[in-house]
Amino acid sequence: MKAIADIRKQKDKAAKGEKTRQEILEAAVHIASAEGLEGLTIGRLADELHLSKSGLFGHFGSKEELQLAVIGKAREIFVREVVDPAFQGERGIVRLLAMLEEWLAYVGRSVFRGGCFFMASAIEFDSRPGQVRDLIADLSRSWLETIENEARHAQILGQLDTRTDTGQLAFELHALVQEANWSYNLFQNRQAFDQARTGILDRLRQATTPGLLRLLGKKSAVKKKPAKRKEPK
Amino acid sequence: MKAIADIRKQKDKAAKGEKTRQEILEAAVHIASAEGLEGLTIGRLADELHLSKSGLFGHFGSKEELQLAVIGKAREIFVREVVDPAFQGERGIVRLLAMLEEWLAYVGRSVFRGGCFFMASAIEFDSRPGQVRDLIADLSRSWLETIENEARHAQILGQLDTRTDTGQLAFELHALVQEANWSYNLFQNRQAFDQARTGILDRLRQATTPGLLRLLGKKSAVKKKPAKRKEPK
Numbered sequence: 001m002k003a004i005a006d007i008r009k010q011k012d013k014a015a016k017g018e019k020t021r022q023e024i025l026e027a028a029v030h031i032a033s034a035e036g037l038e039g040l041t042i043g044r045l046a047d048e049l050h051l052s053k054s055g056l057f058g059h060f061g062s063k064e065e066l067q068l069a070v071i072g073k074a075r076e077i078f079v080r081e082v083v084d085p086a087f088q089g090e091r092g093i094v095r096l097l098a099m100l101e102e103w104l105a106y107v108g109r110s111v112f113r114g115g116c117f118f119m120a121s122a123i124e125f126d127s128r129p130g131q132v133r134d135l136i137a138d139l140s141r142s143w144l145e146t147i148e149n150e151a152r153h154a155q156i157l158g159q160l161d162t163r164t165d166t167g168q169l170a171f172e173l174h175a176l177v178q179e180a181n182w183s184y185n186l187f188q189n190r191q192a193f194d195q196a197r198t199g200i201l202d203r204l205r206q207a208t209t210p211g212l213l214r215l216l217g218k219k220s221a222v223k224k225k226p227a228k229r230k231e232p233k
Numbered sequence: 234m235k236a237i238a239d240i241r242k243q244k245d246k247a248a249k250g251e252k253t254r255q256e257i258l259e260a261a262v263h264i265a266s267a268e269g270l271e272g273l274t275i276g277r278l279a280d281e282l283h284l285s286k287s288g289l290f291g292h293f294g295s296k297e298e299l300q301l302a303v304i305g306k307a308r309e310i311f312v313r314e315v316v317d318p319a320f321q322g323e324r325g326i327v328r329l330l331a332m333l334e335e336w337l338a339y340v341g342r343s344v345f346r347g348g349c350f351f352m353a354s355a356i357e358f359d360s361r362p363g364q365v366r367d368l369i370a371d372l373s374r375s376w377l378e379t380i381e382n383e384a385r386h387a388q389i390l391g392q393l394d395t396r397t398d399t400g401q402l403a404f405e406l407h408a409l410v411q412e413a414n415w416s417y418n419l420f421q422n423r424q425a426f427d428q429a430r431t432g433i434l435d436r437l438r439q440a441t442t443p444g445l446l447r448l449l450g451k452k453s454a455v456k457k458k459p460a461k462r463k464e465p466k
Contacts, residue, residue: 036269036271036357113360114359114360115356119415120356122415122419123352126348126419127266171412171425171432172412175408175411176405178408179404185359186359186369186370198401199401199404
């Protein structure tokens with residue numbers, strides 16, 4: 001009986017430890033998005049959470065381990081907030097649009113205190129070789145490829161013109177959301193979300209097959225000036 | 234005579250001081266582009282330049298003053314490397330294209346060790362209110378507006394369709410260069426420059442008046458797959 005009680009105690013302790021770890025990471029990810037992953041020292045985190053440095057060291061042996069764990073947490077949040085809802089849409093152009101829409105919405109509701117975590121950490125770490133940089137690059141590439149793959153799937157379904165260069169299309173769609181993130185966080189410019197959407201729809205209109213044009217509306221968006229805030233967007 | 238000699242000595246001293254200040258800023262701007270403006274402490278700079286901290290304090294009274302001076306230096310470099318050469322082109326679409334081309338070329342030759350200084354510092358400081366953030370935002374907005382103004386000038390010259398929303402166009406052109414900067418610095422992906430150019434030409438083709446289409450070539454670039462590396466780019 002004592003053995004079973006001990007096992008239960010150990011399990012409880014492990015579960016509690018994991019819960020604390022997740023709470024630490026949740027706080028850390030927001031600090032990192034606003035102040036940078038490099039500014040996220042164990043000391044800084046201990047201050048914010050009113051925990052001891054030695055306690056934090058028990059969870060994360062080094063600053064690099066903490067940074068890697070924070071990126072893992074940010075990935076989990078991104079999947080929950082952007083990928084999962086978008087993947088409820090049917091494959092092809094509907095899902096492609098949903099991915100971009102959910103990504104824009106996540107930027108707009110400031111899921112991370114300092115704007116998109118991945119864009120911020122990419123810019124911060126692109127000149128710092130190492131495991132942290134590699135993980136950020138892998139996850140960023142993976143999202144870009146997910147966008148491209150969905151465009152390719154839309155081609156297979158006959159929704160996008162097979163002559164469309166999907167790598168080019170993904171580059172441009174991805175650029176528009178990143179620009180909205182930049183503009184919103186630097187200028188508090190919410191109009192940037194409409195500008196990104198206008199660009200996205202325009203890119204997709206250019207690439208869709210004639211049968212699908214009805215879905216997206218026919219006119220080129222760049223050629224059209226917004227009608228002085230009369231039309232609801 | 235002694236008075237004149239004293240004035241000359243003072244002038245020499247001031248000139249020497251200014252030269253040293255410029256050399257310090259030149260080094261600082263590269264450190265900041267790679268490691269962040271916040272990582273640029275007077276101590277870090279003293280180490281890199283083998284100067285005393287007190288000597289550096291003589292030039293820059295505080296970290297914030299140093300950061301503001303570094304941004305001023307970065308602006309000077311951006312003007313010399315991008316704005317000045319682009320402004321040699323004639324007004325309108327030629328200058329608009331030159332601005333984007335020179336900006337891409339500056340990213341491609343890594344004028345700043347860590348990629349475009351302004352994009353890096355915008356992402357770093359967008360969540361840190363204060364003078365530094367305001368200056369970065371002002372300069373970033375000013376460049377975006379310069380792009381838009383040139384597009385508007387191209388409309389006045391009859392080169393761009395007057396129905397084109399120049400704010401939208403500037404947003405999209407700016408997005409493409411920023412994406413190339415992101416992709417090149419994170420993935421060492423030089424193809425990103427071609428992708429940005431393809432997008433830029435495509436946006437301009439969409440907006441040009443029929444008479445100008447010959448200047449840019451007629452086909453939509455997004456619709457065209459690159460012919461498996463046969464064509465020289």
